[in-house]
Amino acid sequence: MVFSIALRVTGEYGVAEEVAQDVFLELYRGVEKLESENHIRFWLRRVTVHRATDSLRRMARQPEAGAEEWMEEQHDFDGAGAQLGPAVEARLEDLLKSLPEAMRVAVVLRYQEEMLPDEIALLLKQPVATVKSNLQRGLQMLRRKAAVTMKEYVR
């Protein structure tokens, strides 16, 4: 969980390892303050997201530029009914790295951690509407990028 979140938010294996290490060391030092399994799980996810986004900012390689263009362009990916194979799924993970930070975090928590928008909102201390917007926009951007970059796979 921790390593996977860190990896998908930062997009870098080595950085994700450092983030995960920091998170677990912090857990080690403060484990007695955590009261239950759910509390620890919540804590791990929140701290991991914060550490990973901090690392992402330090790396200064956020793919914000051009995000709006993708939102405005018309590239329809009609996923419904299409049978997408492992190759497409691998490409989707690559495309995830191109999402802006806020959308990427929301998508990771939604689809990797299978969290509901209100759970994500609680974790990130954001309004539910913001989380839903980030999810919707992130998913929309992924669909459009997929439509452009993966035509050869989905034909």
Add this chain to the structure above:
Amino acid sequence: MSGPERMKELEKMDEFERSLQRAMKRVDVRAETTAKFFAIVEEAERERQQTGKMWVTPKTGGKLLFMPRPVYRTWIGGAVAAVLAVGVFVGVHERQERKAEIARQQFETAMRVTDHALDQTRAQLQRVGLNLE
């Protein structure tokens, strides 16, 4: 997410979202990473026992004392499960001497949360002849 709630959410997903979910399976750290890390943990624990100093200190900002060498960074962080397993065990074991019941609950909680990672950790420990018990 509860069972029925998750099912409801899954039903709402289209094929693209399901593909995305499949693409985002959790990733495990490499086995060799964990194995190498255990050697470092052992070294740190030996040092701790000899010097009486904790191997994780606030001075280092939460970094392992032996971490600065970049050559190790590719694998040491990937074995965080080992840090958790050994760290939680050591911490809880000490607390058990003082407050056995509280420590037992904390240990079980931590163990449940990281059950998958700990399973791997235990296997690694056994391979190198160590036993958490």
